[in-house]
Amino acid sequence: MKSLITLAAAIVLSQNVLAEDKATPLPAELSRADIAGAIFERADMTRTQHEDGHVTLDVTSFVSSDRKFSSGMYKSGKTRLEVTEPYGVDEFMYFLEGSVTLTSSNGSVQTINAGEGVTIAREWTGIWETNGYTKIWVIYSALGE
Numbered sequence: 001m002k003s004l005i006t007l008a009a010a011i012v013l014s015q016n017v018l019a020e021d022k023a024t025p026l027p028a029e030l031s032r033a034d035i036a037g038a039i040f041e042r043a044d045m046t047r048t049q050h051e052d053g054h055v056t057l058d059v060t061s062f063v064s065s066d067r068k069f070s071s072g073m074y075k076s077g078k079t080r081l082e083v084t085e086p087y088g089v090d091e092f093m094y095f096l097e098g099s100v101t102l103t104s105s106n107g108s109v110q111t112i113n114a115g116e117g118v119t120i121a122r123e124w125t126g127i128w129e130t131n132g133y134t135k136i137w138v139i140y141s142a143l144g145e
Contacts, residue, residue: 096133
């Protein structure tokens with residue numbers, strides 16, 4: 001009987017430990033293989049073909065518990081977008097491949113190349129042009145979108 005009680009106590013304690021482990025947030029790593037492109041082979045990768053024909057691949061690697069902060073990787077083909085409404089989120093991007101030219105609505109032009117980063121404010125408007133790129137992205141959205 002004592003062995004049965006000990007076994008039952010061990011099972012209950014192990015279930016509590018497992019429940020705690022599930023609740024423990026873990027760091028979200030982007031490995032070298034992920035950064036080299038393996039991340040786009042994951043089952044949770046989203047592939048989108050846009051109206052202009054260009055294709056994007058997107059993988060979210062982390063979302064905070066309040067859904068206001070997230071990160072991941074994104075790959076896009078050639079495209080030109082006119083952002084006439086505010087961008088909507090604060091986003092930091094680090095370009096691994098390719099480049100993007102950002103022409104702000106005030107006429108200023110910035111080209112961000114592979115090996116460089118840029119932060120875009122949620123209020124930004126302008127023209128986004130690229131021949132294609134791969135980036136790591138980090139987004140903050142006060143609304144949790």
